[in-house]
Amino acid sequence: MDSVYEDVRSILENRRIRSEILQQMKSEKILLDHPEIASLEQQIASAKEQMLLESLEGNSSDRQALELKDLEKKKADLLSSFGVDPKDFQAVPFCSKCGDTGYVVKTTKDGQQREELCECIRSLLAPVMLSRSGVEKYPGYSFDEGAERFYESAPAMQELYGKLRQLAGKGKVPNAVFYGSSGKGKTFTAVAIAREYARSGRSAMVIRQAEAQELMMEHRKVIQSFYTPRGKEKEVEKKVGYLTECDILVLDDLGVEARTANTEADLLNLLDTRILSGKTTIITTNYDMESLKERYGGRFFDRIDRNFRMFPFSGSEKAL
DSSP states (O other): OOHHHHHHHHHHHHHHHHHHHHHHHHHHHHHHHOHHHHHHHHHHHHHHHHHHHHHHTTOOOHHHHHHHHHHHHHHHHHHHHHTOOGGGGSOOOSOTTTTTSSEEEEEOTTSOEEEEEOHHHHHHHHHHHHHHHSGGGSTTOSGGGOGGGGGTTOHHHHHHHHHHHHHHHHTOOOOEEEESSTTSSHHHHHHHHHHHHHHTTOOEEEEEHHHHHHHHHHHHHHHHOSOOOHHHHHHHHHHHHHHHHSSEEEEESTTOSOOOTTHHHHHHHHHHHHHHTTOEEEEEESSOHHHHHHHHOHHHHHHHHHHOEEEEOOOOSSOO
16 A cells, blocks of 8 residues: 555544543543542443343343433533533544544435545645646646636636636546647646645646656566566556556647557557546647547547547637
């Protein structure tokens, strides 16, 4: 498992332990200050134990249940008389949203429930995700720069940019192809989206298509080689794994890479893997759709046509 996730798990466990220790110390002080409460706690524990024994022996535990209910009421009244909040006996988690589990349950539009990483975990992951993303190669390519000003003469582009910014903040940007001539803001917007993902603790990667192709070629050589140094093999596997598994991948400048016998096959394999796993991919290119189809063939264009949204960039002439 990735060491960063092990580190995060360790932090969560330490938080839970700390909360439990603080709760125990607080409870012990309350019981020390109010021995009457401590006595009732012992009686409640004894009644619960007796109920369990009666249940295991197949006997009725109705009498113990009534006794337990009476003891619980006495405890509540006693706590109230001393001005003690019952919550003082409960551990207070560092994160109230997830209870230090690292996950929160969200309900989807179709009523299904699913677990998602909590914001507290994403904040821990953010620095690592930023360092791995490759966005440092593009200083200033960020929504913080307010690129809306570059689209002042193109209201439609300004609206598109605003919508993409909102979706990036929610981690819900669709598979997309940003196409148009050079200097229209394709790479700027794509990198800004990837940066937003990384800041929210999601895995992101920005890489030029030429570099991605070289990486996939290197991976093929490793697989086909009779012998590869162990360290080299692990390094290549890790890089390719991140390429295919990161939450959002930006393939920049599609079409400028050198053509090889495996160009289309490698690209198709990468896209298919990410599509099947539900990962987001953004492609930027200076080619129009017809030129892409001609360059990469019908199978590639079919993937794009069925699984990607096409966004023409035709804003102000001022480069981003």
